Amino acid sequence: MNYPIWDVGGLGAGLVVAIIAIIHVLISHVAVGGGAFLVVAEIWSRRQPDGQRVRDWLHTFATFFLVYTTVLGATTGVGIWFSVQLASAEAISLLIHQFVFAWAIEWVFFLSELTVLYLYYYGFKRNTPRMQTFLAGAYFVIAWGSLVVINGILTFMLTPGAWTIENKDIAAGFFNPGYFPALLIRTVTMFLLAGLAGFLVASRIRDEEFKGRIIQFCVKWVIPGAILVPGLGYWYFTTLPASTVTILAGGTVGVVGGTLSALTRMAILAGVAGTSLVLGTLVFAAYPKTVNTIAAISMLLVAQLGIMGAEFFREMGRKPYVIHGVLYSNGLWVKDAKDPARLNGPYLEKAKWHGGVASGTLAHGEQVFRLQCASCHTRDGYRSVVYRTRNWTAGFGSRWLGTMHDMGVMPPFQGDALDKAALVAYVLSLRGETVDPRDLLPDRQATAQGDDLDPDGSGQALPGLEVAGAEVGR
Amino acid sequence: MADHMHTVPEEALKELPPAHKALGKLGRALLARFPVWPIVDFLRNKKVPEHRHAAWYMMGGLALFFFAIQVFTGILLMVYYRPAEPWQSVQRIVMEVPYGNLMRSIHHWSANLMILTLFLHMFSAYFMKAYRAPREGTWLVGLALLGLCMAFGFSGYLLPWDDLSFFATNVGLTEMEKAPGLGPWLASLLRGGPAVTTDTIGRFYVLHVVVLPLAVLGLIGMHLLFVQIQGMSEPDSFAALPACQKKHKKFFFDYFASEIPVWLAAFALLVALSAIWPRALEAEADPFGAAPLGIKPEWYFLAQYQALKLFPGKLEYAGMALMGIVPLLCALVPFFDRAVPSDRRGTWIERAGVALLVGFVVLTVWGWIS
Numbered sequence: 083m084n085y086p087i088w089d090v091g092g093l094g095a096g097l098v099v100a101i102i103a104i105i106h107v108l109i110s111h112v113a114v115g116g117g118a119f120l121v122v123a124e125i126w127s128r129r130q131p132d133g134q135r136v137r138d139w140l141h142t143f144a145t146f147f148l149v150y151t152t153v154l155g156a157t158t159g160v161g162i163w164f165s166v167q168l169a170s171a172e173a174i175s176l177l178i179h180q181f182v183f184a185w186a187i188e189w190v191f192f193l194s195e196l197t198v199l200y201l202y203y204y205g206f207k208r209n210t211p212r213m214q215t216f217l218a219g220a221y222f223v224i225a226w227g228s229l230v231v232i233n234g235i236l237t238f239m240l241t242p243g244a245w246t247i248e249n250k251d252i253a254a255g256f257f258n259p260g261y262f263p264a265l266l267i268r269t270v271t272m273f274l275l276a277g278l279a280g281f282l283v284a285s286r287i288r289d290e291e292f293k294g295r296i297i298q299f300c301v302k303w304v305i306p307g308a309i310l311v312p313g314l315g316y317w318y319f320t321t322l323p324a325s326t327v328t329i330l331a332g333g334t335v336g337v338v339g340g341t342l343s344a345l346t347r348m349a350i351l352a353g354v355a356g357t358s359l360v361l362g363t364l365v366f367a368a369y370p371k372t373v374n375t376i377a378a379i380s381m382l383l384v385a386q387l388g389i390m391g392a393e394f395f396r397e398m399g400r401k402p403y404v405i406h407g408v409l410y411s412n413g414l415w416v417k418d419a420k421d422p423a424r425l426n427g428p429y430l431e432k433a434k435w436h437g438g439v440a441s442g443t444l445a446h447g448e449q450v451f452r453l454q455c456a457s458c459h460t461r462d463g464y465r466s467v468v469y470r471t472r473n474w475t476a477g478f479g480s481r482w483l484g485t486m487h488d489m490g491v492m493p494p495f496q497g498d499a500l501d502k503a504a505l506v507a508y509v510l511s512l513r514g515e516t517v518d519p520r521d522l523l524p525d526r527q528a529t530a531q532g533d534d535l536d537p538d539g540s541g542q543a544l545p546g547l548e549v550a551g552a553e554v555g556r
Numbered sequence: 557m558a559d560h561m562h563t564v565p566e567e568a569l570k571e572l573p574p575a576h577k578a579l580g581k582l583g584r585a586l587l588a589r590f591p592v593w594p595i596v597d598f599l600r601n602k603k604v605p606e607h608r609h610a611a612w613y614m615m616g617g618l619a620l621f622f623f624a625i626q627v628f629t630g631i632l633l634m635v636y637y638r639p640a641e642p643w644q645s646v647q648r649i650v651m652e653v654p655y656g657n658l659m660r661s662i663h664h665w666s667a668n669l670m671i672l673t674l675f676l677h678m679f680s681a682y683f684m685k686a687y688r689a690p691r692e693g694t695w696l697v698g699l700a701l702l703g704l705c706m707a708f709g710f711s712g713y714l715l716p717w718d719d720l721s722f723f724a725t726n727v728g729l730t731e732m733e734k735a736p737g738l739g740p741w742l743a744s745l746l747r748g749g750p751a752v753t754t755d756t757i758g759r760f761y762v763l764h765v766v767v768l769p770l771a772v773l774g775l776i777g778m779h780l781l782f783v784q785i786q787g788m789s790e791p792d793s794f795a796a797l798p799a800c801q802k803k804h805k806k807f808f809f810d811y812f813a814s815e816i817p818v819w820l821a822a823f824a825l826l827v828a829l830s831a832i833w834p835r836a837l838e839a840e841a842d843p844f845g846a847a848p849l850g851i852k853p854e855w856y857f858l859a860q861y862q863a864l865k866l867f868p869g870k871l872e873y874a875g876m877a878l879m880g881i882v883p884l885l886c887a888l889v890p891f892f893d894r895a896v897p898s899d900r901r902g903t904w905i906e907r908a909g910v911a912l913l914v915g916f917v918v919l920t921v922w923g924w925i926s
Contacts, residue, residue: 092925340650340657340834347831350658354827358820369813376611377814380821387828394832462850472849513849
């Protein structure tokens with residue numbers, strides 16, 4: 083553990099990243115798909131009797147597009163990388179070291195994309211329609227190029243494929259098993275989102291006949307994507323690692339979340355989002371003059387919900403890793419976890435950012451919480467530790483920490499018996515119980531086993547524990 | 557013409573498809589048997605004002621949509637729910653019934669979104685001054701509907717009979733008991749005795765699936781009838797426009813078509829919330845056990861809960877009086893603020909509304925984080 087921890091109170095670092103990420107995904111895909119939309123609309127305008135009027139509307143679309151992508155897109159783009167490097171500095175360090183050139187290329191694409199977008203936007207009155215089409219085309223190719231590059235880095239984190247920490251095969255990591263299905267899903271999605279953005283801008287047109295024609299033009303961008311994306315999701319699913327499939331298809335164990343597997347819930351959400359988009363778009367096609375801003379925003383909200391679901395379940399399947407098979411979510415490298423001396427030795431000696439707390443105290447336990455739990459859990463907010471351990475007894479916690487990794491979704495605990503005892507005492511103190519960590523050490527506990535609620539050590543005897551695929555409301 | 561058959565109006569004949577087509581034939585046959593053309597004609601010509609606040613009109617339809625979801629999922633849950641074995645039957649719904657927990661989660665989230673939408677509907681009607689004559693009745697019925705839906709939430713919360721629902725209901729009924737006057741009697745009536753037991757379940761169940769649905773359905777019918785008869789309320793800025801500048805949209809299907817995407821988004825939101833955060837079933841209620849940590853009422857009672865905390869000890873009665881006065885004042889607003897366009901009284905009512913809204917939000921958030 084070589085980096086300080088970002089402790090975000092009741093929200094948790096993961097939720098902050100997720101909130102920024104789902105907004106950024108929507109914006110960035112509109113930014114790329116919108117390029118293709120501009121090209122096709124430019125060509126389409128030349129065949130229209132009122133082509134100049136269509137191009138004037140495209141100027142409005144481009145204004146929305148420029149503000150939307152450069153302000154919201156850029157801020158959330160910076161925000162997402164800023165927050166993820168705070169949430170998991172090790173993971174971002176590895177990605178930078180492995181894909182530094184890919185990131186440099188992506189950055190060049192991004193700058194070029196903005197430059198060409200400004201040339202397109204400010205050239206409306208000066209350039210010929212043909213030049214505008216060329217600039218829009220150049221913008222699209224460059225923007226899609228940035229997607230082609232970043233997609234390699236993003237998919238690497240869940241499906242590194244033949245890449246290993248030993249071979250560091252960049253090509254294998256970049257063109258990993260999830261690369262092509264994810265690229266296709268993102269490409270189809272960006273066309274869909276461009277159509278939805280078109281609805282939103284067109285909803286402000288006052289002339290109903292003209293609005294109707296623009297809406298009909300946008301309809302063709304949405305329907306194919308809404309039908310194809312849920313199906314393409316299955317292809318992506320087939321490339322996932324076995325442990326991820328187990329988590330997603332394994333169902334929720336225990337009363338807490340019911341029997342539906344994460345995969346089923348994800349499929350239901352994808353089906354409902356896709357169907358809602360198709361039905362809503364068909365209503366727009368049937369009554370194009372009635373499309374208003376609220377209706378158009380509603381369709382964007384449906385897409386945003388679909389994206390949110392995809393992101394949520396993908397992150398669920400990533401457990402217990404940040405980079406699958408390489409780095410655990412608590413900052414422990416898989417290679418280090420294989421070394422018992424390193425895994426089970428005193429934790430604070432390895433961790434550099436704990437401020438020199440005294441061993442065997444609640445402050446010790448809090449540092450272990452911050453360094454090993456806080457990347458995923460909060461004390462009593464989102465993914466609350468207080469809630470998840472509400473049935474713990476003093477004797478149970480230390481043993482559960484030793485076996486939690488066997489359940490499949492939790493990383494191994496790093497540290498010795500005193501680290502475990504300090505963490506358990508700290509967790510119990512969060513609900514007002516006062517326990518001396520040293521009283522929880524195994525030699526003292528041998529005489530006090532009576533209150534252990536999990537005699538077989540499986541970790542599943544108590545309701546409310548985190549188990550495979552379980553996601554509850556707190 | 558046979559007895560009790562009616563003459564199809566000329567206007568209807570013009571609008572219907574030709575008589576030799578199936579739809580035309582069916583339309584004529586129906587109108588000959590049921591003289592409902594004036595109603596059909598009324599709905600055909602129903603119009604909605606078009607102005608910059610018109611989006612708020614959608615809240616009523618959205619609340620009705622969530623209520624329909626509640627009825628549908630509620631009926632499905634009733635198939636398996638047993639008041640005699642509350643926790644065990646909910647556990648069966650969660651663990652054994654195919655898609656049982658999905659339906660239960662949708663029911664839970666839809667209840668929350670319905671109440672949220674009703675609050676938005678109430679505040680938008682308040683700030684658009686939709687309570688003024690002749691719509692006082694619509695406003696009062698709307699307030700009653702909000703109260704009944706909150707009672708729906710309270711009565712449904714106990715039914716799973718888990719730790720959380722038991723202790724939260726206990727806290728709610730204890731507060732109710734403290735209220736002077738009818739408080740102790742009402743709390744005892746709801747509990748079915750001095751303590752919350754499985755007898756309470758029977759009462760809450762009947763309330764939740766028979767009494768409240770009948771009352772709500774009746775009031776929804778009245779509310780909708782009033783709206784149809786009196787038309788949509790117009791904000792002052794729109795009402796002041798000359799007739800030639802006022803724009804309206806036909807309800808069928810122009811306005812209706814623009815509502816469909818909103819309902820689709822609402823449904824997608826329900827499914828997303830239920831898929832990502834399914835409703836948890838806690839351990840079976842143990843009346844003799846310790847209450848779960850940090851127990852709080854549902855969010856729509858949090859403002860009242862937090863407000864009562866501000867009045868400790870004997871001052872609690874003052875807090876309770878305040879809880880009673882606020883809805884009463886809301887009910888009296890139409891009889892105090894009557895002027896069109898708005899006068900000084902109207903301005904004070906607006907300020908009071910802003911204070912109420914801000915107070916509600918602040919107390920709810922405060923209750924949530926404290």
